[in-house]
Amino acid sequence: xxxxxPVWLGSLAGGFVVATRWFAWASATGLDRTVDRLIVASxxxxxxxxFIGLTRVHLxxxxxxxxxxxxxxxxxxxxYGYAGLLFFQPASAPVPDWIFQNVMGPVFATMYGLIAxxxxxxxxxxxxxRNAESAVLLVAAAVALLGxxxxxxxxxxxxxxxxxxxxAVPVTGGFRAIQVGAALGALATAVRVLLGLERxxxxxxxx
Amino acid sequence: MTLIARLQHLDRRWLYLGVLVVTVVGSIWPxxxxxxxxxxxxAAYDLAQAVPPGGGVxxxxxxxxxxxxxxxxxxxxxxxxxxxxxxxxMLAARSPESSQIAERVMTSVARRFPAYENGYGQTWVNLxxxxxxxxxxxxxxxxxxxxxxxxDYAGNTLRGMSIVDDLPVLDRRHFDLAYxxxxxxxxxxxxxxxxxxxxxxxxxxxxxxxxxxxxxxLAAGQLAAVIGGAxxxxxxEALAGQPEQANVLVGASALAAVYVLVVMALGNAVAHLGGGxx
Numbered sequence: 024x025x026x027x028x029p030v031w032l033g034s035l036a037g038g039f040v041v042a043t044r045w046f047a048w049a050s051a052t053g054l055d056r057t058v059d060r061l062i063v064a065s066x067x068x069x070x071x072x073x074f075i076g077l078t079r080v081h082l083x084x085x086x087x088x089x090x091x092x093x094x095x096x097x098x099x100x101x102x103y104g105y106a107g108l109l110f111f112q113p114a115s116a117p118v119p120d121w122i123f124q125n126v127m128g129p130v131f132a133t134m135y136g137l138i139a140x141x142x143x144x145x146x147x148x149x150x151x152x153r154n155a156e157s158a159v160l161l162v163a164a165a166v167a168l169l170g171x172x173x174x175x176x177x178x179x180x181x182x183x184x185x186x187x188x189x190x191a192v193p194v195t196g197g198f199r200a201i202q203v204g205a206a207l208g209a210l211a212t213a214v215r216v217l218l219g220l221e222r223x224x225x226x227x228x229x230x
Numbered sequence: 231m232t233l234i235a236r237l238q239h240l241d242r243r244w245l246y247l248g249v250l251v252v253t254v255v256g257s258i259w260p261x262x263x264x265x266x267x268x269x270x271x272x273a274a275y276d277l278a279q280a281v282p283p284g285g286g287v288x289x290x291x292x293x294x295x296x297x298x299x300x301x302x303x304x305x306x307x308x309x310x311x312x313x314x315x316x317x318x319x320m321l322a323a324r325s326p327e328s329s330q331i332a333e334r335v336m337t338s339v340a341r342r343f344p345a346y347e348n349g350y351g352q353t354w355v356n357l358x359x360x361x362x363x364x365x366x367x368x369x370x371x372x373x374x375x376x377x378x379x380x381x382d383y384a385g386n387t388l389r390g391m392s393i394v395d396d397l398p399v400l401d402r403r404h405f406d407l408a409y410x411x412x413x414x415x416x417x418x419x420x421x422x423x424x425x426x427x428x429x430x431x432x433x434x435x436x437x438x439x440x441x442x443x444x445x446x447x448l449a450a451g452q453l454a455a456v457i458g459g460a461x462x463x464x465x466x467e468a469l470a471g472q473p474e475q476a477n478v479l480v481g482a483s484a485l486a487a488v489y490v491l492v493v494m495a496l497g498n499a500v501a502h503l504g505g506g507x508x
Contacts, residue, residue: 059365066361114330115384123330131295139486143249144242146490147497161498165491171438172487173265173461173480183266195445202446 030219037217077102237500245493252489253482260481264468270448271465274433274455277407278308283316286397286405288424290367291321291328292416297437302335303475304435304463305411309339311470313346317406318393319354320374322366324416329359329383351391358383364419370400371428402429411435417444421452435462 043049043058081095089095108119152158166189169175175182215221267275281287289309293301312319321336323329333356340346346353357378360366369377375398380388388394397404408430410417417434425432431454434444438459447453457466460483463476 056369059362059369062365063360063362070361113385114326115333120330123327124334127327128295128298132299135296135299139253140246140249143245143490143493146494147240147242147245150494151498151501161494165494168487168491171459171461172484173263173464174484174487176266177263183268187268190442190445191449194442195449198442199446202443 029225030222033225034217034219037213041217074102074106234500234504237496238504240500248489248493249486252485256482256485257478260478261484262477263464263481263484264473264477265461265465265480267465267469268458268462270456270458271462272469274308274435274457275311275466275469277431277433277455278311278315278317281312281315281317281406285315285317285407287312287317287319288370288400288405288408288430289319289321289332290324290408290410290416290420291332292324293331293411293413293437294325294327295331297413298331300437300460300479301411301413301435301463302331303460303479304457304466305331305335306339306474307463307466307470307472307476308409308435308457309336310342310472311466313339313343313353314470316345316353318352318397319346320357320393320397320405321355322357322363322370322378323359323383324363326359329356332356333383351386352393355388355391355393356383357388364423367400367419368423371423372399374398374400400424400428400430405430408432409435413437413440417447417453421447425452433457 040058043055049055049058078099081099083089084092084095085099105119105122108122112119114120114123146164150157150161150164152161166175166186169178170182170186170189175186212221216224278287289305291305309319319336321332323332336346336354336356340350340354357374358381360378366377375388375394378388382388382391400408408420408424410420410432412434413436417432417436420432420434424430432452433455434453435457436444436459438461441456441458444453444456444458448456457463460476460479464473464480467473467476
């Protein structure tokens with residue numbers, strides 16, 4: 024029972040959702056809208072589970088005085104503080120909006136901006152010509168850098184044409200191959216889940 | 231210790247200092263670089279230019295604060311252009327933070343156009359975010375009000391707003407153009423639910439890194455246009471005749487690109503002269 028019930032539930036629920044997307048009767052009877060509402064409800068449940076899980080993990084970290092446990096306090100205060108604030112006023116109200124613009128904004132911009140430092144360090148140490156493949160990589164990186172920064176055209180007027188060809192031919196071909204491969208893989212995995220053949224997402228080691 | 235040996239063991243903090251200097255100098259004194267518009271950006275501009283006064287444009291914001299520095303100028307340029315055309319703009323978001331970004335950028339653009347500054351609910355509306363955003367987008371193709379529970383971003387009722395009354399369904403009959411501003415895969419539901427089945431032309435404004443991912447969709451005609459990164463935003467600003475933030479950004483990023491190229495060349499020279507040892 025412990026082994027089969029989750030598999031059957033997954034197959035039935037998945038098959039039901041697929042059926043409501045593929046067959047016109049689902050739309051005619053309004054069944055697809057019911058499924059949509061259930062999906063929205065599942066988001067709320069997932070958020071609640073995440074909230075509880077995060078709280079438990081960090082309360083344990085504080086209780087056991089694990090390394091950096093102080094950050095767990097910061098996280099819990101920020102999470103419950105902001106959530107509590109939004110119980111009493113909408114996100115568009117002045118205080119939540121101020122926090123968003125003046126705390127979250129700079130924090131995220133800083134995190135994103137750090138990439139520039141790591142890229143520079145990597146450019147110095149990793150982008151070295153050791154063989155033909157690394158030479159191609161280096162040339163591609165230089166073309167992309169000059170193309171994206173609009174400097175290439177200043178150096179050579181034909182630069183934009185070169186970048187356009189790279190984007191239209193090798194890049195489009197490469198990404199098409201990747202996307203078709205990924206889609207086929209996703210489809211195969213979905214079919215395996217629906218048929219109960221794929222169980223790793225249920226923690227199959229215990230099942 | 232020779233110079234080459236020192237450079238071989240260069241402390242990475244010197245490289246970081248260089249990044250800091252280049253970005254600060256580039257931001258304060260940005261070099262004037264106005265890029266020549268690419269065909270993809272020109273296509274995006276032409277699509278917006280073809281929207282008649284009062285025409286509907288649906289704008290879906292997917293990106294978060296991490297991509298704000300790169301995409302906010304692009305969003306502002308497109309919104310400014312659409313507002314100058316008198317388009318009616320409906321904004322929706324894929325996450326709570328994106329809905330706040332939409333509000334911030336549109337509010338700042340609206341200040342330049344009286345019809346938008348005082349025309350909320352008539353010339354523009356921010357629908358905000360709903361859980362399971364892809365479901366909301368799909369539902370909007372049957373009825374926008376119902377898809378967003380009849381309330382906007384700030385909790386005001388959508389009932390009685392003329393923009394929602396006049397543009398009740400996300401389809402080709404009511405909307406001339408749909409845009410996704412994207413740093414991930416938010417453009418995909420726009421193709422699945424809006425572009426292909428509803429025949430609404432879909433354009434994407436994306437971060438530079440995402441542009442290669444969009445190429446197959448552009449080549450297949452599923453996307454009508456793509457604006458890529460800070461450069462694309464600067465191109466759009468140039469086309470719209472309103473050079474602003476993106477032009478500063480592209481100038482600063484050009485300096486940073488030169489710095490990274492110099493660092494790459496230096497790294498290779500040091501490795502070569504030092505006998506390939508690190």
